[in-house]
Amino acid sequence: MNLPPLVQTFVLHFGEMGSRWGINRTVGQIYALLYLSKAPLNAEDIVERLGVSRSNVSMGLKELQAWNLVRLQHKPGDRRDYFATPDDIWQIVRTLVEERKKREIDPTMSLLREVLMQEPASPEERHAQERMREMHDLFELLTGWYADVQRLDTERLVQLLTLGSKVQKILEMKDRLFVVPGSKKNPRDDVKDK
Amino acid sequence: MNLPPLVQTFVLHFGEMGSRWGINRTVGQIYALLYLSKAPLNAEDIVERLGVSRSNVSMGLKELQAWNLVRLQHKPGDRRDYFATPDDIWQIVRTLVEERKKREIDPTMSLLREVLMQEPASPEERHAQERMREMHDLFELLTGWYADVQRLDTERLVQLLTLGSKVQKILEMKDRLFVVPGSKKNPRDDVKDK
């Protein structure tokens, strides 16, 4: 491996982290390398820097492309393929979440919906179905939230995340401001909330 | 494998999904089984239902315990260990997120902080460091949001998630209500935002 020490540390770490996800070490390393690189790299560049075989790099790049995590580019007068990650890290996050949803959540939801249609043949199955229903509803809530938030532009998304749970406070404020006339919200209700 | 069809479908699916995470098939299956089960199960129960070796189950349970994903219980007059998942699915989510953070995000943040302290020895390293800084800041924002939200009780958390990005609307409303006196916000600013 032929990399500046600082880069190498990061690349090795992401190789290991990749293993903890479904992603293999080389793919993790390729991605990390591209992420840190100023200019796009071609396959041969990657081979030299990571010290793995050409075919391995080819497969790794193919996988990263399947995940929409790298962009293929070309230089004029050079017919090799160059690869880069998006400059905007938020775009990376969006892609990652989107792809994991597509591969993990969506199929699970299909399966849950299907199984929930069936008639339980025993109390045991009835209970199992209830549990699956809980999971289904949870995923629905989370994906609904995601679908909603995902549409925000980055600036607003950051705003929202920075707020965190302080949103609650604003909500409560809103509730106080727009009391339905006649509901006569009792100020002492606050005590209960504590 | 000796399971009601409906349960088996789910268990097999989670075995496969487990593989896509760092978790191996058997561990995924054990967890799925416990999740669906009404009563706690002992190791021998799991062996019978999944048709894997006793030692494999032992290791799998150990791993699930290390993840805090299962609770160990005992029945009076029975010295075998019984295992169950929390009844509250939100508790499960919280544990999962917490543990993944501990294993993946926290070590990555340490590494990033460490590498960011070093002096870049070349323009290449300087750029790499900038990229790492972006990642660091991103993670900081996300973990900050998480730390904040994680404290909410489940009811409020669900409220927040149900709202999704509608929070934005409320924020804008708040901004309009509490304009700093003298700032004279121009209504035409809205046009720019579009």
Place this chain on the structure above:
DNA sequence: CCGATATTTCAGTAAATTCTGAAATGTCGG
């Protein structure tokens, strides 16, 4: 302390995955 039962450990094997080199395929300029 003993025997019965439960769990864990671990060395060896099985299985799955990752990686490589060589060959095949694709693509360009001339």
Place this chain on the structure above:
DNA sequence: CCGACATTTCAGAATTTACTGAAATATCGG
């Protein structure tokens, strides 16, 4: 169409991970 270069494919090798059975360890009631 050819030759040079680029990329992909793929069978087998290397490595890693998962799994098993047997032995070791632990814990209980008596």
